Amino acid sequence: MFRKKTHKIIGLRSALLSIVLFLSFILLSNQFGAYNQSQLANIATLLIAVLSITLLTGASGQISLGQGAIMAVGGYSAALLVTRLGLSMWLSFVLAIFVSALFGLFLGLAAARLSGPYLAGTTLVMALAIPSIAVRFEGFFSGDVGLSVDYGVPPIWLTNIFGEISIEEWSLYVVLPFTAVVFFTTINLLNSRAGRTWRAVRDNEVAASLAGINLSRTKIIVFVCASGLAGLAGALYGFRGLVAPSVYPTDLSLTLLTAAVIGGLRSIGGAIFGTFAIVFLPDLIEKVSKNFTIPESVSNYLPSLAVGLLLLLTVIANPRGVAGALESLRNSIHSRHQK
Amino acid sequence: MNSFLTALFSGTAQGAIYALVSLGLVLVWRGAGVVNFAQMGQAMFTTYIASQMIQSDNSYWVAFVVALICGALLGAIVDFGIMRPLTSRKNSKHLTSQSMRTTIPVIASLGILGVLKSLAGIFWAGEERGFPTPVPANAIQIGSTNLAITGFDLFVVTIVFAALVLTSIFFTKTGMGLAMRASALNPEVTRLSGIKVSSVRTLGWAISGTASSLAGLLVTPKTNLSPNTLDLLLIVGFTAAVVGGLSSLAGSVLGGFILGYVIAFVNVYSAPENVFMAILIFLLLALFIRPQGILGSKEVRRV
Amino acid sequence: MLSVTNLVTEIASVKALNGVSFQAKAGLITTVIGANGAGKSTLLRTISGLERATSGSIKWFDEELTRKSVESIVRSGIAQVPEGHAVISQLSVAENIELGGLFRRRIARGDLAIATNEIYELFPILFERRKEQAGSLSGGERQMLAISRALVSRPKLLLLDEPSLGLAPLISAQIINIVNELCAATGLTVLLVEQNANTALAVADHGILLALGEVVADMPAREMAADSSLRAAYLGY
Numbered sequence: 001m002f003r004k005k006t007h008k009i010i011g012l013r014s015a016l017l018s019i020v021l022f023l024s025f026i027l028l029s030n031q032f033g034a035y036n037q038s039q040l041a042n043i044a045t046l047l048i049a050v051l052s053i054t055l056l057t058g059a060s061g062q063i064s065l066g067q068g069a070i071m072a073v074g075g076y077s078a079a080l081l082v083t084r085l086g087l088s089m090w091l092s093f094v095l096a097i098f099v100s101a102l103f104g105l106f107l108g109l110a111a112a113r114l115s116g117p118y119l120a121g122t123t124l125v126m127a128l129a130i131p132s133i134a135v136r137f138e139g140f141f142s143g144d145v146g147l148s149v150d151y152g153v154p155p156i157w158l159t160n161i162f163g164e165i166s167i168e169e170w171s172l173y174v175v176l177p178f179t180a181v182v183f184f185t186t187i188n189l190l191n192s193r194a195g196r197t198w199r200a201v202r203d204n205e206v207a208a209s210l211a212g213i214n215l216s217r218t219k220i221i222v223f224v225c226a227s228g229l230a231g232l233a234g235a236l237y238g239f240r241g242l243v244a245p246s247v248y249p250t251d252l253s254l255t256l257l258t259a260a261v262i263g264g265l266r267s268i269g270g271a272i273f274g275t276f277a278i279v280f281l282p283d284l285i286e287k288v289s290k291n292f293t294i295p296e297s298v299s300n301y302l303p304s305l306a307v308g309l310l311l312l313l314t315v316i317a318n319p320r321g322v323a324g325a326l327e328s329l330r331n332s333i334h335s336r337h338q339k
Numbered sequence: 340m341n342s343f344l345t346a347l348f349s350g351t352a353q354g355a356i357y358a359l360v361s362l363g364l365v366l367v368w369r370g371a372g373v374v375n376f377a378q379m380g381q382a383m384f385t386t387y388i389a390s391q392m393i394q395s396d397n398s399y400w401v402a403f404v405v406a407l408i409c410g411a412l413l414g415a416i417v418d419f420g421i422m423r424p425l426t427s428r429k430n431s432k433h434l435t436s437q438s439m440r441t442t443i444p445v446i447a448s449l450g451i452l453g454v455l456k457s458l459a460g461i462f463w464a465g466e467e468r469g470f471p472t473p474v475p476a477n478a479i480q481i482g483s484t485n486l487a488i489t490g491f492d493l494f495v496v497t498i499v500f501a502a503l504v505l506t507s508i509f510f511t512k513t514g515m516g517l518a519m520r521a522s523a524l525n526p527e528v529t530r531l532s533g534i535k536v537s538s539v540r541t542l543g544w545a546i547s548g549t550a551s552s553l554a555g556l557l558v559t560p561k562t563n564l565s566p567n568t569l570d571l572l573l574i575v576g577f578t579a580a581v582v583g584g585l586s587s588l589a590g591s592v593l594g595g596f597i598l599g600y601v602i603a604f605v606n607v608y609s610a611p612e613n614v615f616m617a618i619l620i621f622l623l624l625a626l627f628i629r630p631q632g633i634l635g636s637k638e639v640r641r642v
Numbered sequence: 643m644l645s646v647t648n649l650v651t652e653i654a655s656v657k658a659l660n661g662v663s664f665q666a667k668a669g670l671i672t673t674v675i676g677a678n679g680a681g682k683s684t685l686l687r688t689i690s691g692l693e694r695a696t697s698g699s700i701k702w703f704d705e706e707l708t709r710k711s712v713e714s715i716v717r718s719g720i721a722q723v724p725e726g727h728a729v730i731s732q733l734s735v736a737e738n739i740e741l742g743g744l745f746r747r748r749i750a751r752g753d754l755a756i757a758t759n760e761i762y763e764l765f766p767i768l769f770e771r772r773k774e775q776a777g778s779l780s781g782g783e784r785q786m787l788a789i790s791r792a793l794v795s796r797p798k799l800l801l802l803d804e805p806s807l808g809l810a811p812l813i814s815a816q817i818i819n820i821v822n823e824l825c826a827a828t829g830l831t832v833l834l835v836e837q838n839a840n841t842a843l844a845v846a847d848h849g850i851l852l853a854l855g856e857v858v859a860d861m862p863a864r865e866m867a868a869d870s871s872l873r874a875a876y877l878g879y
Contacts, residue, residue: 061438063445110623113630116441117374118585121577122626124376125619128574132615202438250570254449261446301460308453315447316424319439514744517733521741525730531690532791533716533745 014187018180025179029172037168039279041240044172044179047275049233050259051186051268056226057257058265059190061202062111062219063120066127067230068252070107073130074100074231075238075248079147089152093178093235100231101224108223112216115205127253131245146244175236182229186268189225198222251304258311264323273322281306346600346607352492354599355499356558358592360576361583362506363550365591369523370543373422373444374577374585377451379569381417381548382555384455385409386564387463389556390470399473406552414548418541421447456566465566470559495557502553503592506546510588519543575602578618582625584632593633643668644689644799644833649698651681651688658684660855661698666799666848671825671832673842673863676852677876682835683725685852686803689833690722691715702799717745721797725804727784731777735768735787738776742791754794761790764820782813789817793824799831806838814838818845843867851876 025044029037049071056062077099081092107126111119134141141147151174154165158173165173189195200208201218209215238247259278264270282303289299318325360379367375389406393399425447459465474494510516521529522539530536554576555569562568575598583594598621605617625632644666651659658681666672674682687693689700691712700707707715716722721742729738739761743754762769765786771779776787785805792800802821806814818834822845825832836842842863843849849866851859853876859866866872 057442061442063438063442065449110626114626115438117368117445118581118626118630120376120442120445121374121581122622125574125578125615125622128570129615129619132612136610136612136616205438250567251453254453257446257449258453297464298461301457301465304453305457305461308450308457311450312421312447312454315443315450316421319443514740514747517737517741518744521730521733521737524732525728527692527724528728528730528791529741530712531692531716531722531724531728532741533713533795534741535711535713 011188014184014191017187018184021183022176022180025172025176029169034166034168037166037172038240039283041168041171041175042237043275043279044175045233045236045240046256046259046279047179047233047272048182048236049230049256050263050271050275051182052226052229052233053256053260054265054268054271055186055189055198055229056222058260058267058270059195059202060198060219060222062222063116064107064111064123064223064226065120065253065257066107066123066130067226067256068248068250068254069127069130070100070103070227070230071234071237071252072134072245072248073103073227074234075243076134076141076147077231078235079149079238079243080141082149083147089149089174089239093232096235097228097232100234101228103231104224104227105220107227108220111223112219128250131248131250134245142244144245146242146247147238148242149239150241151239171240174239178232178236182232183268190268194221255307258307260321262310262314262321264321266320267323267327270321270323277310278307281310342607346603348488348492349606350600350603351596352488352495352599353603354596355496356554356572356595357575357579357599358595359499359502359550359554359557360572361579361591361595362503362588363547363554364576364580365583365585365588366543366547366550368580368585369588370519370540370547371418371422372441373448375417375544375547376445376448376573377417377455378448378547378551379555379573379576380452380455381410381413382551382572383564383566383569384459385413385548385552386470386555386559387459390468390564391463393471399471403473403556406556407549410548410550410552411545412548414544414546414551415541417451417548418544421451422544423537423541459566467563467565467568470556470564472560491560498553498557502550506550506588515539515542575618578622578625580632581622582632584635586636587632587634590632590634643703644672644831645699645701646685646689647699647701649685649688649700650696651684651693652696653684653693657696658855659688659695662852662855662857664850664857664860666831666833668798668831669825669829670847671822671834671845672848672850673834673836673846674850674852675836675839675842678837679854680852681855682852683803684855686722686801686833686835687724689715690720690801692722692724713745716795716797719796719798720801721792721795721799722801723788723792723803723805725807727781727788727808729776729779729784729787729791731775733776734773735776735779736772738787739768739772739790739794742794746795753796757794757796761794764793764824765790782809782817785809785813785817789821797830799833802832802834804835804837806836806841811841815841818842821845839873840867 025040029040032040049067052067056064074096078092078096081087081095082089107123110122114122135143151171154170154173159165197213197218200211200213201215205215234248255278259274260271261274262277263272263274285302285306289302314321363378364374367373385406388409389402392402392405422444425444472491472494474490510520518529518534518539519542522534522536526536554572558572559568576595579594579598580591581594582597583592584590601617601621602614605614647663649659649662650657662685674685676682684693688695689707691707691710695708698708702718702720705718730741733741739758743757746754767783768786768790771783776784779787789805805817818841821832824830834842834846843866846863849859849861849863850857851866851872858876859872
């Protein structure tokens with residue numbers, strides 16, 4: 001009886017938080033112009049992928065450099081379903097989750113026996129091998145040109161209620177429900193028995209297996225879940241306009257990982273912060289660098305330099321990320337109070 | 340028959356370069372317990388330096404030597420500036436989980452890679468350049484038949500062979516080489532023998548940096564130089580190290596040559612687009628059939 | 643002379659050493675005995691620098707050791723043979739011995755060769771097996787090798803951590819006797835940590851009894867060996 005109560009509380013809390021998230025995004029978007037609205041949509045989309053890393057690496061300790069490639073899998077699945085089979089966008093998004101989860105199953109089967117650098121290297125190789133399939137079977141995947149897809153137009157009943165809805169606003173309305181549901185699911189997963197199992201595997205594999213946890217099965221499950229999420233994000237990402245190899249570059253995986261690390265690998269709040277940082281950083285840098293005369297060749301690379309440096313700084317000086325730093329701050333204030 | 344010879348010769352030349360990359364990876368893995376994903380980023384950076392020097396009218400060999408020295412310096416800086424602080428006593432408090440302890444250095448090396456690529460973009464506009472060879476890259480002729488091997492291929496194999504011999508002598512016959520082997524095998528006993536293991540480790544990073552610089556200089560004439568061209572080399576080097584045995588220096592060299600032949604034959608007898616898949620399949624096979632690699636030793640898990 | 647004053651070492655918030663003070667006089671064998679968990683190994687590890695002292699002082703003649711690194715302590719002439727035949731199994735016997743003298747190479751190459759020869763005379767079996775991998779040696783041989791690695795650097799102070807651990811009594815007695823002779827011949831100072839109180843007190847000049855991280859007895863070895871009440875209280879027999 002006690003357990004049911006905690007379940008209900010977590011479920012209720014996470015549902016409330018998801019609604020709060022949903023509403024804050026909408027509120028923010030009303031303050032923004034078109035460009036920033038589309039940035040918000042990007043954040044909402046990439047947040048799903050970053051959350052997959054929070055689950056995979058933060059909660060379960062499995063490092064994967066292939067999340068970007070899984071995003072591509074999801075993107076291509078959804079795009080192909082829409083363009084070749086004429087399915088509806090919404091249905092193809094959902095189906096993309098399953099296709100990516102299937103890929104995650106294969107990843108998990110390979111990863112189950114690996115850890116640390118072996119796992120990182122293998123996922124990196126996979127990350128490069130998967131896009132090469134698109135090049136190999138050019139006819140089917142439309143090679144470098146890619147597939148043009150988009151979110152379509154808002155349904156009439158919606159415009160009747162809210163009036164004119166711009167493309168950017170519509171993209172946000174398409175993505176946000178998925179983000180909210182993923183948010184809800186992630187919170188619950190992390191607080192569930194599965195989440196505790198994953199953390200046990202992360203902290204000490206030997207102890208976990210001695211405690212009766214099936215390491216292989218756990219790792220496979222984590223990869224399946226994380227891949228499903230990444231695939232969904234990839235589908236949503238691609239439907240901004242184009243699904244092509246250039247949309248999912250090889251450093252996408254690193255970008256996602258960086259967002260998760262900077263914000264805090266183990267915290268959902270950290271994922272939110274990290275995604276905001278990664279998406280808005282290039283704009284911020286552009287604003288600052290406008291005050292100085294910098295040749296274009298330099299300013300092109302400033303964002304990636306800043307991202308790389310931030311990652312290094314975080315890993316050396318503040319491994320738990322911004323969320324971790326805030327938590328330590330809170331703890332030290334608490335303990336000072338008690339004294 | 341001709342395609343077989345082509346595959347064989349190109350496989351040898353490519354394999355030599357992969358052996359260098361793999362050797363560099365294994366050096367750092369054994370000495371510091373880190374798989375340095377930034378390794379080819381370092382190589383790319385120092386090759387750009389060499390390219391810049393050649394464009395400023397310096398001779399190839401001067402640029403060559405400078406690149407190697409920069410490689411050593413860069414490797415030492417990475418260890419001193421980033422890897423050491425990362426694993427220092429203060430930071431170990433933050434890393435309470437076992438998987439994080441192995442993951443964080445990997446993430447750090449990826450960060451270094453990103454920074455190096457961006458810096459290359461900033462300093463040299465990320466432009467793709469050719470890179471010269473000191474030896475003409477024409478096919479060698481015997482009588483009137485063209486052999487499937489060029490002068491440059493021979494040059495590559497010779498240099499790599501010389502480098503491997505030097506490295507082997509260093510490790511087996513010199514005191515510093517003994518210190519490095521000992522530090523990798525058992526840091527505590529080595530420290531108790533009065534040897535500063537942290538300095539030896541930095542030297543390992545420097546040597547690895549030199550090896551990767553050399554690989555960069557030898558491969559860019561064929562692949563051209565841009566911030567991203569050496570990524571493939573890292574993948575192959577990693578696979579070669581895994582196949583040969585991450586815990587064995589000789590294994591890394593063996594793995595490099597094996598992969599050179601595999602890729603050459605896939606290129607000639609199958610299609611170049613299949614290379615990535617071939618590498619992946621080879622890696623997975625190696626990991627499942629013999630995870631410690633051909634010459635590696637099984638890690639004993641103490642419970 | 644080694645002077646330890648009020649040494650406190652905390653490991654995982656537990657005071658493994660709680661204010662240990664004693665002296666080990668130069669040229670003598672001082673043995674530290676006590677039950678399991680008394681802190682003997684922690685004491686040696688703190689002196690050699692493998693563990694950090696929380697507070698207190700360790701002085702080797704006038705040199706303060708507590709903040710020094712392991713390597714610099716070794717270079718000051720203090721060699722430790724940690725417990726469990728600490729040799730590098732994948733290296734050969736000769737390489738293990740060479741490793742011990744590496745840091746002296748630049749200043750004393752000639753003397754190193756002499757020292758190595760002396761060690762081979764002390765342990766002829768090591769000379770016979772000098773090209774074999776250390777991992778293929780028996781327990782006793784490995785312990786000899788570990789001690790050789792320490793001795794080749796001609797230390798002034800030798801820290802021996804449970805040399806008899808896991809060895810047949812005959813072999814461990816052999817080893818300890820060799821150490822005894824060495825001490826007498828060269829004026830080497832030895833700090834010997836031992837589980838086996840009888841053997842230790844038989845060769846030592848001075849005895850220190852540790853219990854729960856504190857010194858409970860500090861007296862000439864012969865007196866400690868004869869004191870049966872001490873033995874009954876702290877060593878259980």
